[in-house]
Amino acid sequence: MGSDGGDGDFEAFVAARGPRLLRMAWLLTGDRHLAEDLLQTVLAKVWPNWRKIAAEHPEAYIRKAMVHTHASWWRRRWRGEVPHGDLPDSVTSIDAFAHVDLEQSLAAAIRALPVRQRAVVVLRYFEDMSVEDTAATLGCAPGTVKSQASKALRTLRALLPTTMAEAGDRRAA
Amino acid sequence: MRHEDDHALLEDELRVLLERGTPLLRAPEGRLRQVRERVTRRRRRLRMAGATATGAAALTLAGALLLPTTEEAQRPALPAAPPSTGVMAPLAEPVSFPELNGLTIELPERWSALAVPADTVHPDPLGFLGAQSLAPFTRPCQLTDPRDCAPVRRLGRGDVLITLSGGWSGKQQASETASRALSPSAAPDEGCEAIGGVTKRGVALLDDGKPNRRILATFRVCAAAGTTDATWAEVQTMIDNARLGGSASPAPSPSKPPSSSKAGQ
Incomplete structure (x- = not known):
């Protein structure tokens, strides 16, 4: 499949869901270039089997693949590496300046989390998945998701005390 | 209540x-x-890896049929194809992993090898080396990283399990060492701990490109308590003698890919 048919569906899916998936990849990696590389890596795995994957829950499948692929990179000490040289330079922020401080702070805080806690944060609080769905995606018990989420929250609160409080104020307002 | 609200x-x-x-x-x-x-x-x-594996297998088979030496005649027969349980009997020859850049390992006599091919769920191929029989995919694996799903239920005292993985498109920073020496002992990760490992060590084989070097293969070693210096020496020797390419027999792989059921923990 993929090159044998169904390209239109695949392209439409990437066009529609790509931006959200790329933001998720950014949260997992804390880096713009690695985020695009992660998404492309997963799309390349998905595309040859797109017809089969699209028949079920393609976005859930891709989210799961992104989490596992990122965990795999992490295990291989990808953290200290530079991405492949032929990555495009055109990954730019729409609003490059207004949120730069917040983006940098968030990236630094997210990168400080262990990879599993990071995955829990992204799935639970960015993708707004339930504890049960997060557990199913990560292949662990719901209790593990809760404990990892609590630890992550404590860490993020310590690293981003002002930012999180501001976020709460903004929401209340 | 207050805590829950917070x-x-x-x-x-x-x-x-x-x-x-x-x-x-x-x-x-x-x-x-x-x-x-x-x-x-x-x-x-x-495709290239498949062609290499087929050619290597044909050469090995032809060599065995046409050039039997006295030494080979005296060597115990290699085990037949793995039984339906998927248990991989020990090998006694160099083995290669075609999907891992043709990584070839000189396997000590009592060691076993297992190749886990790529599939749609776990697109990264893996290899395993162990000083015990390797029996993959006995029950579902719940670990986050599929690479942590080991083909042994439990390491025995003194046992080690080596997980091999291939390179990727990223490049290692120039400051990384090109040495093949194993890293110092570290606490076991989730997968190592799940099979009773108490120590983890590892090393990456890098190519010679500068200033950034590509990683060609990685070795992750999970060791149980009581691992002897002799076993560590065997591990280091395998790493020192590892090479890419070559015409060794491909490592056995499970008849069933890991997509539907993963390795036992």
């Missing part, structure tokens, strides 16, 4: 923060073209 508040704050703080990134030009190119490169690599 927790819920924190969760809400984090949701807002993630939504606000995560940048809106534009897709690069030609993203889909790059995705297709990755698929094409991968297919080409797999």
